[in-house]
Amino acid sequence: MKTRKSSIIAVTASLFFFGSYAQGTSAILKSDLGITKEQSTEKVHNPLEVVAQFDDIRPGNVAVSQEGRVFATIHPLGDPKEQLVEIIKGRAVPYPSADLQKNGKPASSKTFDTPLGIVVDKKNKLWMIDMGLQLGRTRLYDFDLKKNKITTTIEFDQKIAPKGSFIQDLAVDESRGWVYLADISNPGIIALDLTTKKARRFSGDHALQLEDVDMVINGKVINFGGKPARVGINPITLSNDRETIFFGAMNGTKWYQVPAKLFREGADDKTIGKAIVKFGDKPLSDGVATDQNGSHYITNLTGFGISKLDASGSLQDFISDPKLNWPDNLALSKDGYLYISVNQLYTTPAFTGSSDTGRPPFFIYRIKL
Template sequence: MIHTMKNRKSILLSLAVFSFSLITAQQKVMQTDFSKGTWEQVGKSLQRKWVSGSESTFALWKMDKGAHVPPHQHPNEQVTYITKGSVKVLMNNKEYVVKAGGVLIIPAGITHEFFCLEDGTEDLDFFTPVRKDWTDGTASYLQQQGNPLEVVAQFNDVRPGNVAVSREGRVFATIHPLASPKEQLVEIINGQPVPFPSAGLQKNGGKSADNKFDTPLGITVDKTNRLWMIDMGLELGKTRLWCIDLKKNKVTEKFELPADIAPKGSFVQDVAIDEKNGWAYLADIANPGIIALNLKTKKARRFSGHEALQSEDADMIIDGKVIDFGGKPSRVGINPITLSDDRETVFFGSMNGTSWYQVPAKLFRENADHTTISDAIKKFGEKPISDGAATDKYGNHYITNLGGHSISKLNSQGQLSEFVKDPKLKWPDNVAVSEDGYLYISVNQLDTTTAFSGEKDNGKPPYFIYRIKL
């Protein structure tokens, strides 16, 4: 029913208080700012942001004319308040037109359908109890968009970290170091992880050593078919870059970054390789910066201090919850980093960031000063809050969308769209583009680990590597 102005004011006051802070049954306060961060694309011309407490869910919708939420019902009472524009709602064989300032209460269990009547319409919704069909991904408008996901590998005991694919289609993955796994680098053979390039290089629960992998994460395969892996050295205390010849399945080079460039405590977790000019570009999130390593001279430099490298003041919201990191709302800087196909442009963005940046790679090769590099950094386009990205030969960027359970596509003209959305993408950590036109995605529920939740790891195996046709 449509409420009177007096009742609307009462509802608005409740919504304002609710949007400021949500108190769980454990009296944990959650606060976020909906004016920051990216929107989740739910359907054509339909976007949302949402949070949940222990007893209720609050959502902000943005939509344009023609946006449609198909007939559905849920065991939640829904209070809808239109702040801009107008919608038409079909319910109980009746039509309700709700304009700006109007409130509609939809009883639990009643089938209803929404049509947007104006561009720029905004809708605030309050649900009680919690929308569990949103948190578990079973709501009809959360179902898969795009081509189907194919399972490449299933992990029952460990989480995959990053994924890389060779020219011949061989698939490799690091094992995420947050769980202190026995193996650090594997090849996927017949759907199963096999230690690569040998069992002897894996730490296997032992002590850190120079001749073994320590805590690697970022991997990539260059155009000469070499596998590169950045080893953060969180236990060993030094950062190393490993190069493995995929023809010989043998480590051919190991670069150790000097302590003044990557001191103990660094978290260098992503890498992009320029095999044409002989350079590596690495992203450090601990002291947000780009490390440029000359693979011929083995000399490295660090570029830090620029605003584009830092986290934005934007919350990471997954399944209605603000995600913490280290006991407070996540604010993670530069990650990921990629290169253009011609190796002339470095692309990067922060995890807790909504902008994707570009800078000429030759400035690092020519040892340009800090000011020159800073002045050359330009925003390329928008991005979601993300953990991984890959840039293809056509200039498209595929960026993981943590809150949207999806992969976003930022095309060569800087236009952002949703490439695939699927509730199975529970923390899509990293992506890789293969020569035969597939996008590989590692999925590991990282937000359920102790580092992010502050609680006992409550991940629910299995974890996956998927692929999808581009």
Template sequence: MRRIIIAALAATVLSTPLVGQEITEVQKIDFKDNTNWEQMAPGIQRKYVYGAQGMIAQFKMDKGATVPLHQHLNEQITYIAQGSVRVSVKGKDYTIKSGETLIIPANIPHSFICLEDNTIDIDFFSPPRKDWIDGTASYFKGPSSTHPALEEVAALDVRPGNVAVAKNGRIFSSIHPLGSTNYQLVEIVASKAIPYPNAAMQKNNAATSQNTFDAILGITIDQKNRLWVSDMGLNLGRTRLYAIDISSNKIVEQIELPASVAPKGTFAQEIVIDTKNNWAYLADIANPGIIAINLSTKKARRFSGHSSLQAEDLDMVIDGKTIHFGGQPARVAIDPLTLSSDGETLFFGAMNGTKWYALPARLLRQERDDNTIGKAIKIVGEKPISDGAFTDKKGNHYFTDLQHHAITRLSADGENSILVKATEKLLWPDNVYIADDGYAYISANQLNSTPAFTGGKDEGKAPFYIYKFKL
């Protein structure tokens, strides 16, 4: 039986497509690493991979942790690699110790209780657990397993980039430059995308101009309710920063960064604003670094060269397919960038990365050297492979989980959990924005289907969505 478990693990780890999808590629996945754990309930963490016909799951459990009575149409083979559990099936208790296995037929009610700390439980299911994949499993009563419903905010014929929501509820979105060169910035009004602040500022598929937007991606709302956007200038060759007064719908600030700080090719796609100290920070994934801008003096500097800014050697696997970028397995560097509510701590991580870092923002404001800044960087927790993040006023961090079509949270006390998972809806959740109305807003733009990722034609299918869910 142990050989059966090991063989099942090897076969499943090598392929993780959706249920019923034909296996077309061999996929090697590091299932033993310490990432992608989901906090299912107190004392229980889980991660899993699956193929067309089977699923393997690994659980870490603490003594006393329980899995409530439930049943499923899947045959289950449970192997305890470490520790012990007690399984109740039809009124009979089975104590399963390290090295022992229990086979549970389909549609048989059963429950678990963990008997030792640091228990490792490996379960094999056939067919894969569809209720896990689509997030409909509800036998745990805690909030980590009862996911809120996604509500549609807008269905667009072009890909949204990042979304931001003002204090009065107005919703703004960049249009991703990898998908369209018509509009660059829109306001969502009655579920429609309206050019913002006007049509004249949009590129409209014309030649690049100093007087129009070029390639906007990062957007945010500051504490004065101004909309800030970063224009990467992919065609113009200049990185620009705009502030728009949403009361008058007028551009009130335009800053062009010097080529010494942001040369042509800079891909500064994330932006955060420190209203208290009047600074802005951008994340550049092309030449991995953080660009800090003094909004009072317009002086800018770059921090780069540190290992925390680089991508990890970690494949991004979505629906059983290793995602490529530029013809190679994607290795995208610093991408998510957030700021604490007091403006004193920058948080960041690589898209292809599992670590979430913290950096004292004052060191950038004080123009300290890169070596001093690098020594001050600390790891504050783990994150999924993600394209966007948001840090709320309480210090909780929210991430888009690209591999699992989900939004996760790293709480201020270090606990990881999945807030919402929607396999068929969150197709490349690009960013997440926590608004004052208590909702989390998400753009889902199928970015991995663009030519930059496929190396060929655009495989995306409109509409592309902006969603929200109640926290």
């Protein structure tokens, strides 16, 4: 990751990642939304367990199957040789095969490019969004976990996902056949009908945009290009009944909701925009997992932890631990664990503007809920 080639690719990817967000004046978010120990009523007694340790690559997003199989993308900011892995006995094994990984070669139509978002749906299918930062083509994959092979590949039209898009997160409605994705480069929600393979983009609404809030880690404002980082919509998720889309900006303190049926029924952007309402507060975040009771577990980037926004809209600290040094993404397992990928992403050249200051190893943890 410290080679000239890796640095160039990392910086190139970051251009898509932040786009035009390094604008405006700084407004430092104080005390992680003002959540104090006194206000936090939930106590976590279970320890973090190591699922996998990475000594030379950074995990991106994590997903867990119904049988407890663990999958992870490898974050593209480091230009890794492998893009998608399964964690087997603590080791990262190329999934579904080594042939589909770039293996240090340029991306092609026959291999993965720069995937990040992955999720396992209720039908036990693995889904992955490949941002296509090298090819300029965004592709969605689903995998049959019994046969360990790609079932479907959908390439998005350039009008929906033009070159320069950074579509890095997704949520799947497996019962109705819809996928909802977040583009943080040109802030928007993409809704894909899996039956017709047609997609539409919703963008321009203020709820999708960044807030002028600094990302402060260890007392230091995290910059990009000499200016405070500013990132729009990320992450995105669905309610357990798949009827409500939830989302918020990475550089944002508000968690929004909107009825998913508006997208399914082809409502126009104005109608969708009017239906968006604030659900609650949130920390500066990169990932989310929503349980069957309506609670949202949201990564707290500046607080080295995970926050819990319950179904009533009450925000509390769930866990805070120095080990959670940029908790990137979350996944819930059927047996009641919360999986957390941790990768010190803010220490990559894309953020520092110089060398990689990260200190391996990087981890996937889990904690019993």
